[in-house]
Amino acid sequence: MASTSxxxxxxxxGIGVRSPVRLAAVPHKEIGVAAxxxxxxxxxxxxxPAIFDEFKLTNKVGVVTGGNGGLGLExxxxxxxxxxxxxxxxxxxxxxxxxxxxxxxxxxxxxxxxYRTANVTNQGEIGQVIEQxxxxxxxxxxxxxxxxGVLGREHNVEEYPAEEFKAVIDVNCNGVFYTTQAAxxxxxxxxxxxxxxxxxxxxxxxxxxxxxWAPYNTSKAAVIQMARSMACELGxxxxxxxxxSPGHIRTKMTAAVLDKQPETEAFWASLNPLGRxxxxxxxxxxxxxxxxxxxxxCTGSDIIVSGGHTIW
Ligand SMILES: NC(=O)c1ccc[n+]([C@@H]2O[C@H](COP(=O)([O-])OP(=O)(O)OC[C@H]3O[C@@H](n4cnc5c(N)ncnc54)[C@H](O)[C@@H]3O)[C@@H](O)[C@H]2O)c1
Numbered sequence: 001m002a003s004t005s006x007x008x009x010x011x012x013x014g015i016g017v018r019s020p021v022r023l024a025a026v027p028h029k030e031i032g033v034a035a036x037x038x039x040x041x042x043x044x045x046x047x048x049p050a051i052f053d054e055f056k057l058t059n060k061v062g063v064v065t066g067g068n069g070g071l072g073l074e075x076x077x078x079x080x081x082x083x084x085x086x087x088x089x090x091x092x093x094x095x096x097x098x099x100x101x102x103x104x105x106x107x108x109x110x111x112x113x114x115y116r117t118a119n120v121t122n123q124g125e126i127g128q129v130i131e132q133x134x135x136x137x138x139x140x141x142x143x144x145x146x147x148x149g150v151l152g153r154e155h156n157v158e159e160y161p162a163e164e165f166k167a168v169i170d171v172n173c174n175g176v177f178y179t180t181q182a183a184x185x186x187x188x189x190x191x192x193x194x195x196x197x198x199x200x201x202x203x204x205x206x207x208x209x210x211x212x213w214a215p216y217n218t219s220k221a222a223v224i225q226m227a228r229s230m231a232c233e234l235g236x237x238x239x240x241x242x243x244x245s246p247g248h249i250r251t252k253m254t255a256a257v258l259d260k261q262p263e264t265e266a267f268w269a270s271l272n273p274l275g276r277x278x279x280x281x282x283x284x285x286x287x288x289x290x291x292x293x294x295x296x297x298c299t300g301s302d303i304i305v306s307g308g309h310t311i312w
């Protein structure tokens with residue numbers, strides 16, 4: 001009897017699978033070779049590139065935590081350039097001058113970039129702000145990027161204070177979890193699918209040579225596995241979850257190290273085959289791809305963009 005009910009619940013697709021396997025339709029789009037074949041048969045078929053349209057986020061709503069500066073702000077502008085209405089969430093009560101310039105830029109692009117304050121370590125607070133953003137947009141949030149993060153102090157592992165370890169985990173791991181669950185709630189309710197991008201780090205896969213960042217590295221490994229786990233749960237609702245793992249890029253976070261020990265930049269640069277650290281704008285392409293339908297079959301992946309740091 002037990003095996004009969006297992007077969008029934010899985011539609012006969014596998015004994016031992018706990019949840020029913022729901023098959024989804026494979027999307028068909030007349031682009032690429034399909035467009036070429038149509039054009040071959042129909043001289044009136046309008047021939048034009050479709051690849052750039054696949055990246056468009058027109059009429060989409062995007063949310064970026066840690067959007068007041070650094071990588072998060074660059075990601076806000078990327079989403080705005082693709083046509084999305086964008087909300088940055090950050091811990092500061094008021095936005096930075098860089099944010100204000102980016103917001104004015106978004107307006108001149110014909111869209112908007114707004115600022116909201118929340119501490120991602122506060123589950124209720126981040127949940128409420130994301131819910132308010134959804135309410136302002138008829139329940140719709142299409143893209144959420146969890147970029148808020150802290151590095152923590154560089155310090156010997158055997159002496160690392162518990163409170164400092166917990167503080168790093170609280171922002172980088174718990175905060176990303178609370179952000180993602182709030183996003184998933186809204187996306188599930190709206191039944192419109194979505195793309196969630198968790199900003200991890202190459203430090204979740206490899207250890208930064210000679211840097212004593214055990215708490216940070218630990219938190220980023222957790223983010224990579226969080227993305228995979230959430231991708232499994234949310235896939236049936238057409239919500240994709242991926243992690244993006246940058247290598248060394250100069251921002252306020254890394255400037256804290258680079259400005260104190262300028263020789264560190266050459267050392268970090270020597271650790272990848274391109275021989276340099278990255279610039280914030282070098283994540284724009286991968287963000288555009290992960291956020292948009294251009295990556296519609298990608299979920300649960302960790303995309304490493306590190307100048308090749310992890311291949312040595
Ligand atoms: N810069 C790099 O080389 C690098 C490399 C790999 C990964 N990352 C990751 O990219 C993300 C962005 O980092 P960045 O380099 O732009 O650093 P950053 O310090 O410039 O930006 C981090 C942002 O997160 C915000 N933030 C911190 N704690 C918060 C909290 N509790 N609630 C809400 N917002 C909070 C900060 O106010 C800041 O605006 C982080 O997750 C970081 O770990 C950075």
